[in-house]
Amino acid sequence: MTNKITELFNIKYPIIQAGMIWNSGWRLASAASNAGALGLIGAGSMYPDVLREHIQKCKAATNQPFGVNVPMLYPNIEEIMDIIVDEDVKIVFTSAGNPKTWTSWLQDRGIVVVHVVSSLKFALKAQDAGVDAVVAEGFEAGGHNGRDETTTLTLIPMVKEQLHIPLIAAGGIATGQAMLACMALGADAVQVGSRFVASEESSAHIAFKNVVVDAKEGDTQLTLKELAPVRLIKNKFFNEVQELYKKGPTVEELKQLLGRARAKRGMFEGDLDDGELEIGQIAGLIHDIKPAAQIIEDMVQEFRGAQKLVKEISL
Known part of the structure; x- marks a missing residue:
């Protein structure tokens, strides 16, 4: 090859x-x-x-x-x-x-x-x-x-x-x-x-790996385009982002909800509710x-x- x-x-x-x-x-x-x-x-x-x-x-x-x-x-x-x-x-x-x-x-x-x-x-x-x-x-x-x-x-x-x-x-x-x-x-x-x-x-945390293995078609979505577009598995944090979008949030409000270390919490520490769970459609x-x-x-x-x-x- x-x-x-x-x-x-x-x-x-x-x-x-x-x-x-x-x-x-x-x-x-x-x-x-x-x-x-x-x-x-x-x-x-x-x-x-x-x-x-x-x-x-x-x-x-x-x-x-x-x-x-x-x-x-x-x-x-x-x-x-x-x-x-x-x-x-x-x-x-x-x-x-x-x-x-x-x-x-x-x-x-x-x-x-x-x-x-x-x-x-x-x-x-x-x-x-x-x-x-x-x-x-x-x-x-x-x-x-x-x-x-x-x-x-x-x-x-x-x-x-x-x-x-x-x-x-x-x-x-x-x-x-x-x-x-x-x-x-x-x-x-x-x-x-x-x-x-x-x-x-x-x-990655084993809990995150297992979520990836269990994921189905449609379980991920791109969001937070106003900050930096990111594809996430839908979880509690993702749903909170979607709820905020219904109110027409400012960039600052999105940043405040995102906070710090969301990706670490989700992928590395295994917080499946409040962490960012970044993965592809595949x-x-x-x-x-x-x-x-x-x-x-x-x-x-x-x-x-x-x-x-x-x-x-x-x-």
Whole structure:
């Protein structure tokens, strides 16, 4: 399965384990990398000293390439970037910010830079900023999302049509069949988030993992667009947000209801009532908790099986 992405990252399979807050620590990243994918540590929920610890533990747990996902709205961004360089991390995925800010700085230090976008407009801006690859994430994805509500099936070919650097598809991908579909549309690889939430190595609370496994079609919805659009499992907190919307709330009223550390309470601490439970629409297809290596092996086998089926039914 050699292509531009496997060569760029020096990995076996064109699969990236997403760097999700409160889910993607060193255990998950190293397990994914050891299984032939690219594991990512999610820096967005880590203080600088915690990130350094996770990077060091990941290096001790794998001799395969891994990276760090960095939301650029991070308040300690300069310290985070210095730690990444100091710890000799070779791959960085940036998100939630202007790619021009850090791309050249990182590349000058020998780091491959990938930027996450949710639209063609921002994909082209990332390309102009000189990134090495782009992740185009559709509306189906969990967590913080784009405002345009463009689905992965629509977004990937639109971006591919105008992009000349490697393209990674994300949003609603948890199976090898979906992986093949995205690559048929022009993606060079896929980034998978929600499926890895329900992995044994995910740092998410077991109560949250079980909610993901139990989720059905329609159990998630995008909300809080006035702040930062986020896809959540419907729970007590989500219902409180919906009730507030009936009153035509101000941005300040939404911020007051959101408060602080909602995502940590929900995903990391297991508060299923008052926490944010961020997950993608694909949760309806996730039925069990597995080791990360098994998830990757399953996807590869499904991908190959789907390839064979397509050849058999081709016109």
